[in-house]
Amino acid sequence: MRAVWTVCRRECSAYFASPIAYIVIVIFLLVVGWFFFSTFFLLNQASLRAFFRMLPVVFAFVVPAVTMRQFAEEFHSGSCEILLTLPVRIPEIVLGKFLAGTIFVAALLVPTLAYPWLVAALGDLDPGPVIGGYLGALLLGAAFAAVGLFASALTKNQIVAFLTGSAICFGLCLVDQMAFFLPEAAARPLAYLAADVHFENIARGLIDTRDVLYFASLGFLALYGTVLVLEEKHG
Amino acid sequence: MIQVERLTKTFGAVPAVDGISFEVRRGEILGLLGPNGAGKTTTLRMLTGYLAPTSGRIRVGDYSIPEDLLEVKKITGYLPESAPLYPEMLVFDYLAFIAAARAIAPADRRRRIEQAAELCGIREVMHQPVAEISKGYKQRVGLAAVMLADPEILVLDEPTSGLDPNQIVEIREIIRRIGKAKTVIFSTHILSEAEATCDRVVIIHRGRIAADRPTAELKEALGGKSRLALLLEGADAEGVERVLAPVPGVERLSCGPPDEAGRISVAVAVAAGVDPRAEIYRRIRGTDWTILDFHLQAQSLEEVFRELTREE
Numbered sequence: 001m002r003a004v005w006t007v008c009r010r011e012c013s014a015y016f017a018s019p020i021a022y023i024v025i026v027i028f029l030l031v032v033g034w035f036f037f038s039t040f041f042l043l044n045q046a047s048l049r050a051f052f053r054m055l056p057v058v059f060a061f062v063v064p065a066v067t068m069r070q071f072a073e074e075f076h077s078g079s080c081e082i083l084l085t086l087p088v089r090i091p092e093i094v095l096g097k098f099l100a101g102t103i104f105v106a107a108l109l110v111p112t113l114a115y116p117w118l119v120a121a122l123g124d125l126d127p128g129p130v131i132g133g134y135l136g137a138l139l140l141g142a143a144f145a146a147v148g149l150f151a152s153a154l155t156k157n158q159i160v161a162f163l164t165g166s167a168i169c170f171g172l173c174l175v176d177q178m179a180f181f182l183p184e185a186a187a188r189p190l191a192y193l194a195a196d197v198h199f200e201n202i203a204r205g206l207i208d209t210r211d212v213l214y215f216a217s218l219g220f221l222a223l224y225g226t227v228l229v230l231e232e233k234h235g
Numbered sequence: 236m237i238q239v240e241r242l243t244k245t246f247g248a249v250p251a252v253d254g255i256s257f258e259v260r261r262g263e264i265l266g267l268l269g270p271n272g273a274g275k276t277t278t279l280r281m282l283t284g285y286l287a288p289t290s291g292r293i294r295v296g297d298y299s300i301p302e303d304l305l306e307v308k309k310i311t312g313y314l315p316e317s318a319p320l321y322p323e324m325l326v327f328d329y330l331a332f333i334a335a336a337r338a339i340a341p342a343d344r345r346r347r348i349e350q351a352a353e354l355c356g357i358r359e360v361m362h363q364p365v366a367e368i369s370k371g372y373k374q375r376v377g378l379a380a381v382m383l384a385d386p387e388i389l390v391l392d393e394p395t396s397g398l399d400p401n402q403i404v405e406i407r408e409i410i411r412r413i414g415k416a417k418t419v420i421f422s423t424h425i426l427s428e429a430e431a432t433c434d435r436v437v438i439i440h441r442g443r444i445a446a447d448r449p450t451a452e453l454k455e456a457l458g459g460k461s462r463l464a465l466l467l468e469g470a471d472a473e474g475v476e477r478v479l480a481p482v483p484g485v486e487r488l489s490c491g492p493p494d495e496a497g498r499i500s501v502a503v504a505v506a507a508g509v510d511p512r513a514e515i516y517r518r519i520r521g522t523d524w525t526i527l528d529f530h531l532q533a534q535s536l537e538e539v540f541r542e543l544t545r546e547e
Contacts, residue, residue, distance in 0.1 A: 009332075077319050078315055078317070079320065082319065082333075084285055085311070086336045
């Protein structure tokens with residue numbers, strides 16, 4: 001477990017040494033800022049609803065952009081040859097990188113805490129949905145970080161990793177809206193796959209084990225897949 | 236220390252390494268030699284656990300690959316070709332990361348890093364980003380990282396490729412220094428390098444072993460086939476033939492055309508086990524020629540190598 005932390009620390013410092021991290025942070029804050037302030041000024045509402053509603057789709061693109069380099073860059077530069085011959089287990093490497101991705105997602109969310117603060121200052125803030133919203137955002141971000149990591153382990157091309165990762169994440173956000181034309185029996189299980197539905201449940205302040213379990217299993221599946229992909233080549 | 240038995244790795248249908256077997260003894264410096272694409276890197280990658288073998292066995296000390304991979308990794312230090320270090324990290328931070336990943340006790344890390352830095356001569360770049368140091372320094376930082384955990388076995392893939400002559404000499408010097416206490420395997424396609432650094436040479440060609448001999452023995456086997464080079468002034472081809480052909484041990488004479496100054500160069504093929512130099516000198520002293528150059532060309536591994544790896 002010590003190795004997980006070592007890998008994670010290196011990943012975190014690598015994030016903040018690259019300009020991509022800062023570009024992603026700026027784009028993320030601009031986009032979510034626009035969603036927040038458009039309702040704030042245009043509709044004269046001090047509410048976090050629009051912010052949280054758009055978060056899954058925004059994360060579907062932002063999180064894979066954060067994680068795309070994690071393995072792809074190592075394969076490209078060859079540094080994976082050193083990493084994978086250190087006396088560290090592959091699951092430890094994967095977990096370390098996943099943890100770093102999740103920490104970065106959490107760091108993305110920190111500046112947005114200004115919105116609930118603003119809402120609380122101007123009007124009535126219902127703390128339940130806000131706490132739920134941030135908890136859900138963290139779960140969603142972590143699950144997407146695992147998916148992005150998996151995509152990154154498939155290729156040495158960061159662009160391919162980004163496109164694969166966001167295609168999966170975006171697909172998971174849309175699947176419930178695409179299911180309406182299917183028969184009820186098929187639509188129901190398909191809707192369970194929808195990341196945005198589970199996120200909205202939590203963001204309402206309703207923390208249900210089913211929703212938590214959904215993100216946990218999505219994350220686990222993606223991480224397990226990552227380990228398998230790496231062990232296939234380098235076991 | 237290391238036993239490799241019928242090791243094979245195929246990529247698709249193409250065998251990159253095709254059933255090679257060799258052994259490395261404790262404390263030995265082994266040179267893995269071969270043209271590009273011979274399977275050197277693939278072999279090293281399997282020895283270090285980066286690639287899983289298609290078939291065959293590798294035993295390292297008391298452990299075998301792949302069963303005890305983690306244990307093998309603990310006692311092995313691997314520096315891949317062109318030292319792919321993390322470019323954005325400072326040299327010190329990189330070494331600290333490797334020290335942590337190799338589970339060196341936190342209290343020992345600083346001391347170990349300083350020792351490795353001293354050994355590899357990288358003190359002056361410790362606080363520079365890896366991306367900004369020269370290739371030679373990068374290679375040395377890679378070596379320092381490998382030496383940090385004091386592994387029993389060092390595996391170095393083309394440690395001198397892409398370096399300038401001064402850097403090559405420095406890296407070889409470090410390898411020799413390290414090699415006194417460790418088992419070292421390194422690959423190269425430069426023969427003089429293997430000759431200068433290794434105790435034993437394994438030549439691979441197209442994934443198979445073409446030769447496996449101690450360096451001294453290889454050189455000895457070639458010693459008999461030496462050649463003399465002469466540069467003479469005032470001589471002519473017929474004269475050279477007449478004077479030198481009867482010397483015992485001279486097998487063949489070939490004279491170049493005279494240059495503007497009337498000098499001719501002569502190559503003398505010498506029979507095995509005979510040294511005709513003294514006699515040649517005495518004969519030439521009896522003429523009115525002037526010797527401008529007279530030396531024995533020891534045949535290098537280069538020629539054997541070419542012979543062994545010539546395309547069929």
